[in-house]
Amino acid sequence: MSKDPATRDEAQIQAFIDGRLDAAARERMAATLAADPALAAEVALDQAHADTLRRQLAAIADAPIPHRLRLDHLRAQRRERQWRHLRAVAAGVALLATGAIGGWLAARSAPASAPGAVVTVATEAATAYRTFVVEVAHPVEVDTAREAHLLQWLSKRLGRPLAAPDLTRFGYRLMGGRLLPGSGGAAAQLMYDDPSGRRLTLYVEASRGSQTAFRFHEDGEARTFAWIDQGFGFAVTGPIGREALLPIAEAVYQRFEDPPPAGAARL
Amino acid sequence: MARDADARIEAQIPGLRRYAFALVRDRDRADDLVQDCLERALSHARRPVDEEDLRAWLFTILRNLHISAWRSARRRGETAPLDAETDPGQPADQERALVARDALGALDQLPEEQQSLLLLIAVEDLSYDGAARVLGIPVGTVMSRLSRARRRLRALMDREHAPLLRRVK
Numbered sequence: 001m002s003k004d005p006a007t008r009d010e011a012q013i014q015a016f017i018d019g020r021l022d023a024a025a026r027e028r029m030a031a032t033l034a035a036d037p038a039l040a041a042e043v044a045l046d047q048a049h050a051d052t053l054r055r056q057l058a059a060i061a062d063a064p065i066p067h068r069l070r071l072d073h074l075r076a077q078r079r080e081r082q083w084r085h086l087r088a089v090a091a092g093v094a095l096l097a098t099g100a101i102g103g104w105l106a107a108r109s110a111p112a113s114a115p116g117a118v119v120t121v122a123t124e125a126a127t128a129y130r131t132f133v134v135e136v137a138h139p140v141e142v143d144t145a146r147e148a149h150l151l152q153w154l155s156k157r158l159g160r161p162l163a164a165p166d167l168t169r170f171g172y173r174l175m176g177g178r179l180l181p182g183s184g185g186a187a188a189q190l191m192y193d194d195p196s197g198r199r200l201t202l203y204v205e206a207s208r209g210s211q212t213a214f215r216f217h218e219d220g221e222a223r224t225f226a227w228i229d230q231g232f233g234f235a236v237t238g239p240i241g242r243e244a245l246l247p248i249a250e251a252v253y254q255r256f257e258d259p260p261p262a263g264a265a266r267l
Numbered sequence: 268m269a270r271d272a273d274a275r276i277e278a279q280i281p282g283l284r285r286y287a288f289a290l291v292r293d294r295d296r297a298d299d300l301v302q303d304c305l306e307r308a309l310s311h312a313r314r315p316v317d318e319e320d321l322r323a324w325l326f327t328i329l330r331n332l333h334i335s336a337w338r339s340a341r342r343r344g345e346t347a348p349l350d351a352e353t354d355p356g357q358p359a360d361q362e363r364a365l366v367a368r369d370a371l372g373a374l375d376q377l378p379e380e381q382q383s384l385l386l387l388i389a390v391e392d393l394s395y396d397g398a399a400r401v402l403g404i405p406v407g408t409v410m411s412r413l414s415r416a417r418r419r420l421r422a423l424m425d426r427e428h429a430p431l432l433r434r435v436k
Contacts, residue, residue, distance in 0.1 A: 010410050014413045015395075046417045046420075049424060050390075053370045053371060053374065053386070054390050057285045060281075060284055060288045060294070060297075065280050066298060069280055075273075078306070156302065157295075
């Protein structure tokens, strides 16, 4: 009955607001509130605020769950990471044995694998290349000043860890990257340039195609090497000749096949 | 067996997304948090079997990830998220109607612990005990802290009625 806040039973009040009292306690609280209009007003406000919060947030919980949060997908990714780790060792051995990554790639590519998926990757990469490589003002969405953030961001949207291969030994420096719609979901495009301003892109998207060897694709100025590996399509596109582009594609391939341990300094 | 466990975790995803969104106010960043949370959860061999325990456990992981991301962002001196759209879920006309009824906006001005407490109890419907575990506080203090959080929110919502004092963000 008292209006002195010091004597209020806070636990009972909170539980009343949250609708967590049993019938008897609820009735006792109703009587208390009837005798204390100030408290009753506060309780009514608290309940209204909780309702508003729930209403304002309802759309988020009702939205369909995106693919990247599906446990099947996350599990597959985990297995892929573990598998890749094992394969990195095997790949090292295989490379030493054959001495030529091209031959090794060709040897293990399944002849039955449909060329469709890799062609899609190559043409999408070429289209994205043509669209953005000519951009002067905004060739990239996020530049290298925020490289860690960029890669983290693209990795999340893509659903796989993405590292930017170091292509400085070919004379190319990373400019930045952007996110694009690809046929298999989100696609990431990393852009590099050389001192003369020549630009080269690395395009990555999820792909349902089975593993393939390198596939060469020419589209006007833009030449592309594309391949599919571990559920992702990769494409390296540039305005340079096939012979100059191949070693870059191989370097990129190796970089993704055998990533340095997590936390390794420069990508 | 694993299917069962997955289904029980997946049932919590809508709530985890909602809680994450309320904390970071950006759908993509919220889903990033949820993704991290689920990856952590999957990497644990032993997951709570009891549903209430499972919920408290998942929300604890999510909140800890949020706090550590927030701390490291502050260390780096970052203030704005990369993708700067903050609330794509709220159309403008709806916003006008909510000038004085924007509990989510007012919530944003509370300390994180009070935000989480209100969200976990009022929105996610965790038990008082579950919320105490998520926040790492004794269950005995949940009620007094909840009361304090609600008092702050009332004061803030009251102020929202005066348009001049409305926070411009």
